Amino acid sequence: MKPKPHAGPPRWAAWLLSRWSNPDAREELQGDMLEMYAYWLESLGKPAADRKYALAAIRLLRPLARPTHATGYSETHSFSPAMIQNYFKIAFRNLLKSKTFSAINVFGLALGMACSLMIMLWIRDERAVDAFHTNKDQLYRIYMREYFSGKVQGVIWTPGVLAEELKKSVPEIEMTTPFSWTIQQTFSVGNKIHKQATNWASGDFFKMFSYKLLQGTAEGALRDRGNIAISRKMAEAFFGSPEAAMGKAIRFDNRKEMTVSAVFENIGASSSLQFDCLMTWDAYVDDNGWAKDWRNTDPLTFFKLRKDADPAKVEAKMLHLLDKTNRDEGKPYKTQLAMQPFHEYYLNSNIKDAKMDGGRIEYVQLFSFVAVFILLIACINFMNLATARSSRRAKEVGVRKVVGAMRSMLAGQFMGEALLIAMLSAMLAVLLVALLLPAFNSLTSKQMVIPWSEPSFWGVIAGLLAVTGLLAGSYPAFFLSSLNPVRILKGALKFDSSSVWVRQGLVVFQFGLSVILIVGMIIIYRQVGFVQNKNLGFDRENLVYFPIEGELFNKFDILKEQLTQIPGVKQVSHMTATPASNGNGTDGITWPGGDPNGQVRFTPVGIGYDFTKTMNLKIADGRDFSKEFPTDSSGVIVNETAVKVMGLKEPVGREVNWGKTKVRIIGVLKDFHFQSLHTAIRPLIAYLGARQPQGSVVIRIQAGKTPETLAAMERICKKLNPAVPFTYAFTDQEYARQYQSEQIVGKLAGYFAFLAIFISCLGLFGLAAFTAEQRTKEIGVRKVLGASVAGIVGLLSKDFLKLVVMAFVLASPVAWYIMKRWLQGFAYQIDIEWWMFALAGVIAVLIAIFTISFQSIKAAMMDPVRSLRSE
Amino acid sequence: MKRTFLGELEEVVLLTVAVLAEEAYAVTVAQELDQKTGRAVGFSTVHTTLQRLEEKGYLSSEMGGATAERGGRRKRFFRVTAFGRKALREAKEARETLWNAMSPQTLQLMSN
Numbered sequence: 001m002k003p004k005p006h007a008g009p010p011r012w013a014a015w016l017l018s019r020w021s022n023p024d025a026r027e028e029l030q031g032d033m034l035e036m037y038a039y040w041l042e043s044l045g046k047p048a049a050d051r052k053y054a055l056a057a058i059r060l061l062r063p064l065a066r067p068t069h070a071t072g073y074s075e076t077h078s079f080s081p082a083m084i085q086n087y088f089k090i091a092f093r094n095l096l097k098s099k100t101f102s103a104i105n106v107f108g109l110a111l112g113m114a115c116s117l118m119i120m121l122w123i124r125d126e127r128a129v130d131a132f133h134t135n136k137d138q139l140y141r142i143y144m145r146e147y148f149s150g151k152v153q154g155v156i157w158t159p160g161v162l163a164e165e166l167k168k169s170v171p172e173i174e175m176t177t178p179f180s181w182t183i184q185q186t187f188s189v190g191n192k193i194h195k196q197a198t199n200w201a202s203g204d205f206f207k208m209f210s211y212k213l214l215q216g217t218a219e220g221a222l223r224d225r226g227n228i229a230i231s232r233k234m235a236e237a238f239f240g241s242p243e244a245a246m247g248k249a250i251r252f253d254n255r256k257e258m259t260v261s262a263v264f265e266n267i268g269a270s271s272s273l274q275f276d277c278l279m280t281w282d283a284y285v286d287d288n289g290w291a292k293d294w295r296n297t298d299p300l301t302f303f304k305l306r307k308d309a310d311p312a313k314v315e316a317k318m319l320h321l322l323d324k325t326n327r328d329e330g331k332p333y334k335t336q337l338a339m340q341p342f343h344e345y346y347l348n349s350n351i352k353d354a355k356m357d358g359g360r361i362e363y364v365q366l367f368s369f370v371a372v373f374i375l376l377i378a379c380i381n382f383m384n385l386a387t388a389r390s391s392r393r394a395k396e397v398g399v400r401k402v403v404g405a406m407r408s409m410l411a412g413q414f415m416g417e418a419l420l421i422a423m424l425s426a427m428l429a430v431l432l433v434a435l436l437l438p439a440f441n442s443l444t445s446k447q448m449v450i451p452w453s454e455p456s457f458w459g460v461i462a463g464l465l466a467v468t469g470l471l472a473g474s475y476p477a478f479f480l481s482s483l484n485p486v487r488i489l490k491g492a493l494k495f496d497s498s499s500v501w502v503r504q505g506l507v508v509f510q511f512g513l514s515v516i517l518i519v520g521m522i523i524i525y526r527q528v529g530f531v532q533n534k535n536l537g538f539d540r541e542n543l544v545y546f547p548i549e550g551e552l553f554n555k556f557d558i559l560k561e562q563l564t565q566i567p568g569v570k571q572v573s574h575m576t577a578t579p580a581s582n583g584n585g586t587d588g589i590t591w592p593g594g595d596p597n598g599q600v601r602f603t604p605v606g607i608g609y610d611f612t613k614t615m616n617l618k619i620a621d622g623r624d625f626s627k628e629f630p631t632d633s634s635g636v637i638v639n640e641t642a643v644k645v646m647g648l649k650e651p652v653g654r655e656v657n658w659g660k661t662k663v664r665i666i667g668v669l670k671d672f673h674f675q676s677l678h679t680a681i682r683p684l685i686a687y688l689g690a691r692q693p694q695g696s697v698v699i700r701i702q703a704g705k706t707p708e709t710l711a712a713m714e715r716i717c718k719k720l721n722p723a724v725p726f727t728y729a730f731t732d733q734e735y736a737r738q739y740q741s742e743q744i745v746g747k748l749a750g751y752f753a754f755l756a757i758f759i760s761c762l763g764l765f766g767l768a769a770f771t772a773e774q775r776t777k778e779i780g781v782r783k784v785l786g787a788s789v790a791g792i793v794g795l796l797s798k799d800f801l802k803l804v805v806m807a808f809v810l811a812s813p814v815a816w817y818i819m820k821r822w823l824q825g826f827a828y829q830i831d832i833e834w835w836m837f838a839l840a841g842v843i844a845v846l847i848a849i850f851t852i853s854f855q856s857i858k859a860a861m862m863d864p865v866r867s868l869r870s871e
Numbered sequence: 872m873k874r875t876f877l878g879e880l881e882e883v884v885l886l887t888v889a890v891l892a893e894e895a896y897a898v899t900v901a902q903e904l905d906q907k908t909g910r911a912v913g914f915s916t917v918h919t920t921l922q923r924l925e926e927k928g929y930l931s932s933e934m935g936g937a938t939a940e941r942g943g944r945r946k947r948f949f950r951v952t953a954f955g956r957k958a959l960r961e962a963k964e965a966r967e968t969l970w971n972a973m974s975p976q977t978l979q980l981m982s983n
Contacts (some may be wrong), residue, residue, distance in 0.1 A: 027935070029918065031944030035898040038916050059915035
């Protein structure tokens with residue numbers, strides 16, 4: 001019976017058998033098993049034979065199979081059940097013998113792991129955004145690159161007509177949609193009136209993106225310009241249920257009747273596009289005729305490629321697509337199109353030099369580093385305590401070596417112990433995460449849950465456990481197993497200087513990481529504070545605004561008059577954007593004498609009379625719009641940046657071209673921030689929008705009278721505009737909202753810095769306790785000879801403080817470099833000052849002193865009689 | 872003398888070794904058990920039982936010559952020792968004593 005060449009038993013099982021079966025019976029076993037395999041193969045077939053062979057092989061492995069030959073010597077092996085039992089017994093006895101150290105180890109590691117797990121959950125959540133779309137690999141977003149006079153600028157907003165054109169001119173593009181800026185709009189059914197987050201998209205939208213439709217079909221959802229697709233929440237608010245909503249009429253902005261054509265499931269946090277209802281892009285164009293013009297930019301544009309399309313080719317094809325339109329007509333610069341995979345857009349949303357360059361991904365990376373740092377700090381604790389306390393285990397190592405343990409076995413034993421502790425810590429860590437997750441969720445405003453049922457989660461935990469165990473156990477295992485039995489057993493163990501060096505190096509490293517985190521925390525905190533309190537060039541306190549909508553549009557003059565009569569209102573005006581954020585752009589500004597290649601994007605804003613007074617803007621030159629000058633309708637006010645860009649010496653009175661019309665500069669405003677501080681101030685051009693007030697009403701109110709003023713404002717709006725609920729916003733609050741992610745990051749950095757220093761101190765505490773214990777006799781003798789308590793505390797603390805100071809010196813440049821890079825994400829940044837480092841150093845040293853002093857004072861206060869009497 | 876005690880599986884394995892006489896090693900025992908008694912005994916079980924029986928002194932073993940079909944590995948042949956034969960005999964006698972102690976009616980029932 002010869003087994004066929006390819007019909008042998010499973011190789012791994014044969015290998016197991018040859019490697020791990022009982023050495024005394026190995027030879028005949030392997031032979032027997034081969035014969036049995038042939039027998040099984042014949043009687044049962046290959047799969048069953050393989051199964052039986054593997055099963056038998058596993059059951060014949062040493063720890064499972066019965067130990068034979070109790071008498072007689074067999075080969076030594078460290079996996080016999082008796083030895084394994086012994087390892088566990090010794091490990092548990094050691095854990096219980098020194099409860100403080102075990103607690104420090106387990107708790108420190110658990111905290112480190114919990115931190116890492118939490119950060120991993122956060123990263124997982126961040127990465128999951130927009131990953132749920134079935135077509136996600138085919139979805140892209142367009143952005144534009146504008147080249148002018150050797151410079152290039154990236155713009156994410158695109159012409160509204162681009163979506164249709166893309167589909168026509170690039171055959172690989174299957175579907176496209178514009179997607180505007182989500183804004184709150186008023187809807188009503190009967191006497192139910194609500195504001196909803198509204199957007200507009202093409203009929204392809206629901207076919208491209210995987211938003212779940214409860215009613216209606218992806219094809220029919222946005223077919224007609226009278227259609228509206230609404231969320232479950234909106235359907236329930238207006239009609240009671242999604243089923244009842246289908247086909248019903250809903251009034252939009254109190255002027256258009258829309259028909260509900262689809263109901264989609266509420267949009268979760270895992271989508272970067274957020275909206276309560278969608279209408280067709282055609283409907284948008286009906287209301288906003290200018291969106292038909294290539295020269296204007298407004299919506300984002302998304303598209304879906306065919307499955308077999310090559311993205312690189314598509315990108316090459318669309319590069320010069322805009323050349324044949326009139327977008328760059330008569331203008332000396334070129335606009336090119338570029339694309340970015342849609343699911344990358346959430347994490348990589350910053351544009352720098354017309355390339356997508358980071359964004360939230362930087363925080364994801366930052367926190368990945370923090371997670372690794374903290375875990376490392378916890379591992380170092382373990383390594384340090386284990387080696388420092390190795391004198392306790394040295395005798396054990398000596399005896400084991402004398403009776404024949406080999407170095408690898410001892411290393412295995414200590415690794416195993418580290419893994420055991422890591423396992424205890426991992427259990428504690430999972431528990432901690434489960435307890436702290438709600439708090440973490442409210443801090444990061446996410447809805448994360450522990451994915452208990454996901455194998456990958458347990459994989460991560462197992463990986464974490466293995467990495468921590470191996471990392472933490474490696475040095476102690478290496479160190480302890482290297483001890484020389486003769487020297488250990490002859491007398492007291494003396495550490496050679498190298499192990500002390502390693503230990504001190506580790507403490508320095510640990511505190512270095514902590515110092516970096518503290519410096520980081522201080523700088524992030526200061527930057528966020530700086531941004532929030534920076535002088536914006538206008539007074540953002542007590543500045544209320546609300547949208548001009550519904551009837552207010554026509555009744556603006558009455559509104560303004562009535563509002564001005566409220567005692568708490570100082571000034572009333574209006575603008576075509578909101579005071580906190582204005583991201584509009586226009587290309588059409590040219591001026592005589594300007595460089596024909598030096599095209600600049602201006603931010604246009606239509607403002608009402610008294611706008612500068614309401615905002616508390618300073619006029620640098622010229623004058624504000626005034627009713628006394630009827631020619632002001634063709635006048636504009638620019639900001640200082642615009643003057644600088646245009647290079648005008650005497651700006652007031654100069655004529656510039658805006659598209660094909662000529663406008664005259666009547667005034668210059670001092671620069672103010674109309675966008676977040678992530679971006680530099682752009683050239684601004686303000687025109688008189690008195691004829692068609694739209695956008696927001698801006699009102700300066702008196703400090704201290706806010707509630708009654710707001711109530712009065714609401715009364716007036718209700719009367720003038722009964723169909724629309726009154727909503728308002730405070731500029732300072734809206735402004736702060738733009739820095740939400742920085743605030744969260746600042747807070748998180750604070751917590752993690754605290755944790756890092758806490759875990760480091762746990763380790764320091766353990767080391768100090770150990771040193772104090774080792775030097776008990778020395779302290780006793782010193783006290784008998786007249787040393788003071790302060791002297792002894794100083795003696796014990798000095799060594800550790802040296803390490804902390806050294807850590808500080810080494811870590812500061814690193815921290816400086818890292819934070820410098822972080823700050824570059826802001827157009828307006830704080831300077832990194834010396835005191836930030838000094839503060840971090842002082843914090844680290846103080847906390848270290850506090851930690852050590854516990855132990856050193858205890859040791860110094862001890863009665864010398866007790867420490868010396870045993871000899 | 873230590874009281875001899877054979878477990879049921881041990882007894883069957885020991886008997887099989889006796890049946891196979893000169894040809895008894897783990898593979899033949901396992902196959903014989905499989906074919907004659909039809910009970911599903913794993914190979915590893917047979918192997919450990921043989922080892923246990925040897926430890927208890929019921930079996931003795933020696934390594935045979937190398938054979939080519941097993942990759943040149945030798946076989947370990949088992950032989951029932953005198954002590955093993957005694958144990959088998961005692962087990963058989965113990966059963967017979969019990970059978971003989973049955974009343975005729977019960978015996979009648981058994982044969983149906």
